[in-house]
Amino acid sequence: MVRHRVSFAGGTSRGVVLDLIRTRGPISRVALADLTGLTQATMSTVVRQLLDEGLILETGRGESTGGKPPVMLDIDPNSRFAVGVQLGRESITYVAIDLSGAIVGRTRTPGVGSTEPTEMVQRLAAEIERTLSALDIEKRSVLGVGVVAPGPLDLAHGAILRSPHLAAWFKVPIRDMLSTALDLPVLLDNDATAAAIGDFWSGRLDGVTAHATVYMGTGIGAGILIDGIVFRGASSNAGELGQVVVAEDRGDPVFLEDVAAPSAVVQRARATAVSARWGLTGDDEFDDFRRIALAAAHGDAAATDLIECSAGHLAAGVLTLANLFDLDSITLAGPAFGVAGPTYVTAISRRLEADLFVRMQHGVRVRLSTDVANAAAIGGAALVMQHELAPRTMGLSSLVTR
Amino acid sequence: MVRHRVSFAGGTSRGVVLDLIRTRGPISRVALADLTGLTQATMSTVVRQLLDEGLILETGRGESTGGKPPVMLDIDPNSRFAVGVQLGRESITYVAIDLSGAIVGRTRTPGVGSTEPTEMVQRLAAEIERTLSALDIEKRSVLGVGVVAPGPLDLAHGAILRSPHLAAWFKVPIRDMLSTALDLPVLLDNDATAAAIGDFWSGRLDGVTAHATVYMGTGIGAGILIDGIVFRGASSNAGELGQVVVAEDRGDPVFLEDVAAPSAVVQRARATAVSARWGLTGDDEFDDFRRIALAAAHGDAAATDLIECSAGHLAAGVLTLANLFDLDSITLAGPAFGVAGPTYVTAISRRLEADLFVRMQHGVRVRLSTDVANAAAIGGAALVMQHELAPRTMGLSSLVTR
DNA sequence: CATGCTTAATAAAGCAGCCTAAGAAAGATC
DNA sequence: GATCTTTCTTAGGCTGCTTTATTAAGCATG
Numbered sequence: 001m002v003r004h005r006v007s008f009a010g011g012t013s014r015g016v017v018l019d020l021i022r023t024r025g026p027i028s029r030v031a032l033a034d035l036t037g038l039t040q041a042t043m044s045t046v047v048r049q050l051l052d053e054g055l056i057l058e059t060g061r062g063e064s065t066g067g068k069p070p071v072m073l074d075i076d077p078n079s080r081f082a083v084g085v086q087l088g089r090e091s092i093t094y095v096a097i098d099l100s101g102a103i104v105g106r107t108r109t110p111g112v113g114s115t116e117p118t119e120m121v122q123r124l125a126a127e128i129e130r131t132l133s134a135l136d137i138e139k140r141s142v143l144g145v146g147v148v149a150p151g152p153l154d155l156a157h158g159a160i161l162r163s164p165h166l167a168a169w170f171k172v173p174i175r176d177m178l179s180t181a182l183d184l185p186v187l188l189d190n191d192a193t194a195a196a197i198g199d200f201w202s203g204r205l206d207g208v209t210a211h212a213t214v215y216m217g218t219g220i221g222a223g224i225l226i227d228g229i230v231f232r233g234a235s236s237n238a239g240e241l242g243q244v245v246v247a248e249d250r251g252d253p254v255f256l257e258d259v260a261a262p263s264a265v266v267q268r269a270r271a272t273a274v275s276a277r278w279g280l281t282g283d284d285e286f287d288d289f290r291r292i293a294l295a296a297a298h299g300d301a302a303a304t305d306l307i308e309c310s311a312g313h314l315a316a317g318v319l320t321l322a323n324l325f326d327l328d329s330i331t332l333a334g335p336a337f338g339v340a341g342p343t344y345v346t347a348i349s350r351r352l353e354a355d356l357f358v359r360m361q362h363g364v365r366v367r368l369s370t371d372v373a374n375a376a377a378i379g380g381a382a383l384v385m386q387h388e389l390a391p392r393t394m395g396l397s398s399l400v401t402r
Numbered sequence: 403m404v405r406h407r408v409s410f411a412g413g414t415s416r417g418v419v420l421d422l423i424r425t426r427g428p429i430s431r432v433a434l435a436d437l438t439g440l441t442q443a444t445m446s447t448v449v450r451q452l453l454d455e456g457l458i459l460e461t462g463r464g465e466s467t468g469g470k471p472p473v474m475l476d477i478d479p480n481s482r483f484a485v486g487v488q489l490g491r492e493s494i495t496y497v498a499i500d501l502s503g504a505i506v507g508r509t510r511t512p513g514v515g516s517t518e519p520t521e522m523v524q525r526l527a528a529e530i531e532r533t534l535s536a537l538d539i540e541k542r543s544v545l546g547v548g549v550v551a552p553g554p555l556d557l558a559h560g561a562i563l564r565s566p567h568l569a570a571w572f573k574v575p576i577r578d579m580l581s582t583a584l585d586l587p588v589l590l591d592n593d594a595t596a597a598a599i600g601d602f603w604s605g606r607l608d609g610v611t612a613h614a615t616v617y618m619g620t621g622i623g624a625g626i627l628i629d630g631i632v633f634r635g636a637s638s639n640a641g642e643l644g645q646v647v648v649a650e651d652r653g654d655p656v657f658l659e660d661v662a663a664p665s666a667v668v669q670r671a672r673a674t675a676v677s678a679r680w681g682l683t684g685d686d687e688f689d690d691f692r693r694i695a696l697a698a699a700h701g702d703a704a705a706t707d708l709i710e711c712s713a714g715h716l717a718a719g720v721l722t723l724a725n726l727f728d729l730d731s732i733t734l735a736g737p738a739f740g741v742a743g744p745t746y747v748t749a750i751s752r753r754l755e756a757d758l759f760v761r762m763q764h765g766v767r768v769r770l771s772t773d774v775a776n777a778a779a780i781g782g783a784a785l786v787m788q789h790e791l792a793p794r795t796m797g798l799s800s801l802v803t804r
Numbered sequence: 805c806a807t808g809c810t811t812a813a814t815a816a817a818g819c820a821g822c823c824t825a826a827g828a829a830a831g832a833t834c
Numbered sequence: 835g836a837t838c839t840t841t842c843t844t845a846g847g848c849t850g851c852t853t854t855a856t857t858a859a860g861c862a863t864g
Binding site: 152161208209210222226231232233234235236237238239240241243244245246247248251253312316317319320321323324325326327328351355357358361362 | 647
């Protein structure tokens with residue numbers, strides 16, 4: 001047999017193998033060699049390294065297929081941990097995950113509010129330290145912290161550019177400040193991107209080539225993964241699903257965000273005659289959206305109409321997204337899907353089945369995230385896992401340095 | 403100085419260096435080492451190889467900057483050639499390009515019509531042989547032939563899936579048939595993708611990260627390049643710009659193709675009272691579109707309205723595309739831009755300047771292709787150049803075998 | 805104009821990640 | 835128990851890069 005030399009970009013084979021063990025484990029060395037295309041000899045040394053680092057374990061014997069039974073390998077979940085922090089409007093969510101991606105701890109504190117960045121960083125650091133010690137996690141087994149924020153970010157400098165309620169954070173180097181305070185690696189990324197990586201790390205995207213995680217909080221975004229690698233575009237702002245043009249109004253574009261986001265639903269709700277019965281407060285748009293979704297879930301016709309309308313628009317936007325990226329997998333995440341998630345899944349699935357350009361060739365798997373509310377925070381932690389254990393970037397400009 | 407190990411995915415450094423020499427040449431070894439991040443020593447050997455293969459030449463001395471003056475390197479344009487074939491509705495275009503991407507020959511023959519695939523392949527092969535010998539190009543300096551067709555293709559098998567006027571070609575392995583007939587490598591790809599690679603090969607995309615070439619012929623497509631690598635999606639059908647949803651009509655999506663493509667313009671024209679004065683034939687929608695565009699160019703108000711309307715819709719679709727992919731460069735190509743190109747460029751530029759999500763961070767360069775009518779054929783040839791001389795694909799699934 | 809300085813290019817040796825080839829280990833089969 | 839099959843490791847080699855050192859070719863200066 002003629003073997004061709006096989007190689008992953010810049011020494012990522014260790015990461016690819018770790019991914020496979022995580023998602024397909026327990027698994028033998030031979031099976032890993034088959035899946036990656038690497039030789040058994042190479043796999044032997046890669047696996048040796050992962051064992052030495054304590055990331056994986058030999059968990060016993062597999063079934064013999066006529067010869068020596070294989071030694072099965074699996075992740076050692078408790079060997080490493082990562083922390084994810086979601087800087088929310090109304091609250092900050094902290095999660096700790098283990099190497100398998102399972103949540104081992106979760107806390108929630110009041111939102112950023114008007115706290116100064118300097119003080120906030122101290123509070124974040126303190127809360128993270130507290131969470132870790134409460135969980136009996138040694139700091140040296142913590143790979144780092146992933147901070148997740150909405151809106152456009154300056155990833156190069158680890159700062160927030162503009163965000164609805166985080167104006168005071170403009171260009172503050174929060175990533176480096178928190179890293180100094182904690183003496184741990186810190187990453188900053190966008191909520192949708194993080195949620196997508198979280199889906200990938202959970203192993204639910206096995207076999208998927210082109211995936212998008214649609215994240216709806218206050219705004220609407222999408223984290224896009226190609227072979228598990230984040231698609232970022234020219235300035236790391238790709239996937240701004242809320243900025244899809246869905247109609248025109250006297251020559252001006254109408255964006256998806258204007259018609260499908262929670263705030264749009266609430267605004268339209270206020271204009272209806274029956275809105276009083278949903279108990280809208282007017283203080284917190286997001287809370288009001290939840291009330292409308294709940295009313296819809298209980299069969300309220302007008303509320304159902306409002307949610308269906310939002311879902312219909314989102315479905316059209318997602319159809320555009322799926323056609324442009326030729327997706328084969330979509331998940332929905334974010335607090336907006338907390339109550340009405342299934343309605344949105346149905347609307348999107350129907351739309352794609354009917355109108356996807358390549359529907360004759362392949363379908364698109366549409367699913368709800370396993371934990372819509374915490375998806376971004378979990379993703380933040382997953383981001384750190386991927387960055388530290390299986391780094392990978394797209395394109396040629398991304399020279400791999402190590 | 404601590405140097406980090408730098409590496410391009412699977413031995414593509416040769417191709418990257420060739421790209422740089424092509425686009426930035428004449429250039430010295432030292433400058434190449436700086437640009438790529440490779441060491442001077444490595445560059446020395448890479449350049450040696452390219453010189454040995456005859457792809458590049460030492461063209462003389464550069465300016466001294468206080469020490470030994472550098473030896474400048476440049477492409478040897480006549481060392482290699484490639485042929486591009488565009489299977490058009492009404493005509494087939496053949497172009498030959500040299501290594502610098504310049505057109506060295508062009509032919510046009512009647513379109514495919516109802517010719518059987520088997521016979522057509524023989525005709526294509528004969529015409530290509532004739533073109534090459536007329537240009538005095540030796541066959542061994544020809545890297546291959548790039549065949550370009552509209553519509554969804556089966557790239558794995560090198561066949562056309564469905565195409566307006568090429569129904570008889572469904573699943574016919576045209577790529578392999580032509581390769582056998584010519585004894586040359588043959589590639590098949592989509593018109594938009596090819597046009598994008600053509601733009602890249604021409605060197606006009608230097609410094610661009612995320613580019614799209616919008617191709618409008620009968621349909622509307624986009625070829626997307628990230629760092630010069632084609633973005634293909636799950637089934638190589640990414641960039642279907644015509645399938646962007648621009649409005650809704652009683653719950654059904656209205657696609658960009660339905661309102662902005664030449665056929666939509668012609669249809670709308672027929673419904674106007676004044677359409678008689680444009681001399682529409684009704685035979686050939688594309689020809690009629692050209693007449694309307696010409697009338698608009700001569701100041702006909704009703705024709706201008708029709709073209710502006712199409713341009714406005716396309717601009718909205720391109721805005722969506724630019725926001726989702728975070729583009730920093732767009733070119734327009736395809737026969738539909740032959741007459742009215744500047745109108746479309748203006749409409750798109752204006753729309754992006756006004757509404758691009760990241761307009762505060764960076765702009766998007768919008769330009770017309772240097773040769774709108776032949777862009778796809780040129781791109782087909784460029785595709786072969788890139789495939790043979792600087793192969794690269796995106797993601798991890800693309801294991802590099804050699 | 806000989807000497808030294810700077811920059812350009814090559815040469816030599818080493819390392820990392822993959823390969824092939826060969827063999828050891830451990831059970832299955834007869 | 836001998837042989838076969840499959841798993842896993844070891845040994846040696848190739849490739850593409852690195853680092854370090856050397857040669858080549860110009861400028862600057864006493």
